[in-house]
Amino acid sequence: MLLKTQVIVNPESNKGKTRKRWKYIQEALKNFLREFKCEFTEKPFQATEISRTAIKEGTELVVGVGGDGTMNEIANGFYENREIINPETALGIVPSGTGCDFTRSLNIPSGLKDSLKVITQAPSSLIDIGSVRFKGNSGKEQERYFLNVADFGIGGEVVKKVNENRMKRKASSYLKCLLSTFINYKNKRLRIKIDDKELPIDEYMVGTISNGRIFGKGMKIAPEAELDDGLFDVVLIKRMKLFEFLRNVWKIYTGSHLSHPKISLIRGRKTEVFPAEDEGEVLIELDGEQLGTLPATFEIVPGSILVKGYP
Numbered sequence: 001m002l003l004k005t006q007v008i009v010n011p012e013s014n015k016g017k018t019r020k021r022w023k024y025i026q027e028a029l030k031n032f033l034r035e036f037k038c039e040f041t042e043k044p045f046q047a048t049e050i051s052r053t054a055i056k057e058g059t060e061l062v063v064g065v066g067g068d069g070t071m072n073e074i075a076n077g078f079y080e081n082r083e084i085i086n087p088e089t090a091l092g093i094v095p096s097g098t099g100c101d102f103t104r105s106l107n108i109p110s111g112l113k114d115s116l117k118v119i120t121q122a123p124s125s126l127i128d129i130g131s132v133r134f135k136g137n138s139g140k141e142q143e144r145y146f147l148n149v150a151d152f153g154i155g156g157e158v159v160k161k162v163n164e165n166r167m168k169r170k171a172s173s174y175l176k177c178l179l180s181t182f183i184n185y186k187n188k189r190l191r192i193k194i195d196d197k198e199l200p201i202d203e204y205m206v207g208t209i210s211n212g213r214i215f216g217k218g219m220k221i222a223p224e225a226e227l228d229d230g231l232f233d234v235v236l237i238k239r240m241k242l243f244e245f246l247r248n249v250w251k252i253y254t255g256s257h258l259s260h261p262k263i264s265l266i267r268g269r270k271t272e273v274f275p276a277e278d279e280g281e282v283l284i285e286l287d288g289e290q291l292g293t294l295p296a297t298f299e300i301v302p303g304s305i306l307v308k309g310y311p
Contacts, residue, residue, distance in 0.1 A: 003061040005036035006054035008047050008074055010066030010096075018065060018096045025065060025094070025112060032116040033063070041070070051077025055085045061308075062089060063119060067097015068148060072287035075129065076145050078305055082131075090306040092119035098217065099174070099288055102148040105212035105227055106309030124306040127227040130211050134284055134296035145301070146286040148212035149221065152273055152294055153188055155206045156283025157181050158216075160290040174217040178249075187239035189276035190294070194234055194268040201276050203239040209271055209298040210235060213255075215288075222265070223255030227311040230302035231267045238262040271298040 007029060011019035018025070029036065037054070041047050051062050051074045064074045071093055078084055078091070094115050095103045103110070106125075108118050129145050136142040161177045187203040208215065210222030210233040222233035240248070240262060251257035258265050274295045275282050282294040 002035055004059050005033055005061045005063060006050070006059045007033070007036050007038040007063045007065065008041065008050050008070070009038065010041050010047065010064075010070040013066035013070055013097045015098060021096075025096070028112050028116055029063075029094075032113075032120050036063070041066075041073075045073055047073035048077040051075075052080060052085065053077075055089050060089055061092055061119075063092040063094060065094040065096050067095070068099050068102050068288040070097065071102060072144075072146060072148075072289065075147050075305060079145060082143075084304060088306070090124040090308055092308040094119070101214040101217065102212050102287065103309075104214045105148065105225070106307060106311055108309050118310075119308045122308050122310060124308060125228070125311050126303045127305060127307055127311055128211055128230060129301045129304045130209060130232065130298055131301050132209075132284075132286065132296055132298045134292045135294070136292040137290075142292060144286060144291065146211070147305075148287050149208050149210045149215040150284060150286045150296075150298060151206055151208040151215070152190075152282055152284045152296065153204055153206035154178070154181060154185050155208065155216070156285045156290050156293075157185065159285040159288060160283060163290060174219075175249075178216070179246075182242065182245060188282050189279050190282070191274045191276055192236070193272040194266050195270055197266075197268075199236075205237045205239055205245075207237070207273065208233075208235045211300070216252075219252045220255030221252060223258070224265070228303065230300060231269060232271060232298065232300055234266045234268060234271055236264045236266070269300045272296075273298075 039050050064071050095110050133143045158178045158181050190204050191201050192199045208221050210225045213222050213225045215221050225233040
């Protein structure tokens with residue numbers, strides 16, 4: 001049975017390689033999906049508009065071709081007025097970005113044909129999604145959803161630098177930007193509340209609100225996180241000196257960092273984060289996009305969205 005399918009392509013994803021490979025991608029889509037509508041994005045947040053319109057018109061499968069930021073935009077289009085538009089519509093993912101961390105939590109292969117096999121053969125799995133209210137870069141309060149990981153602190157600064165370099169066509173890895181940012185980074189004094197537990201004000205380098213396991217182009221920041229358990233894995237890293245950080249950063253790539261005394265894991269449904277008095281601006285990022293600052297409230301929305309994959 002053919003599903004009514006909308007394909008949304010970010011041609012600039014993967015440093016523009018998606019556009020260059022489009023003919024090859026298009027042929028593979030035709031072989032696996034047979035019939036579908038296709039639209040290219042040309043501006044930020046357009047994928048949300050395309051996704052929302054398609055679902056309202058009866059689309060049963062929305063396939064994104066791009067990276068984590070593209071999938072975030074598409075997933076936001078599944079919702080309107082804080083409600084999912086059609087709970088039967090599924091999200092399919094063709095990884096074609098520089099990071100594609102979310103696909104790893106779904107066990108989606110990076111290869112084009114193998115990822116399309118997942119879309120056509122894998123069951124639709126119901127997973128959680130994160131909702132966050134925060135101060136947008138415009139200064140106004142915003143609310144958005146995220147599929148994978150949101151974070152505050154140095155992570156927001158790093159993503160901002162990565163995206164700025166991408167706009168300038170400068171090649172720089174997430175790790176390189178992380179190390180260069182760390183040198184001049186001032187740890188943030190924050191007040192954090194997870195469900196009913198309020199933590200003492202302390203200095204933090206970074207905190208992640210993790211639905212998925214991996215962020216930062218391969219860092220296993222929350223190695224025990226599950227996409228369908230109704231909980232965030234909140235990973236908090238307190239201030240570290242440069243040598244201490246350099247000695248331990250590799251552990252995040254292997255997922256062996258949680259035993260460090262300055263790193264804690266707390267599971268919960270709701271996380272509220274506020275800068276301490278006179279702390280100044282603290283950046284946040286959602287699924288690899290730097291969109292605003294603290295204060296922010298993160299809430300899990302259990303069993304909210306259907307995706308093609310194996311969480």
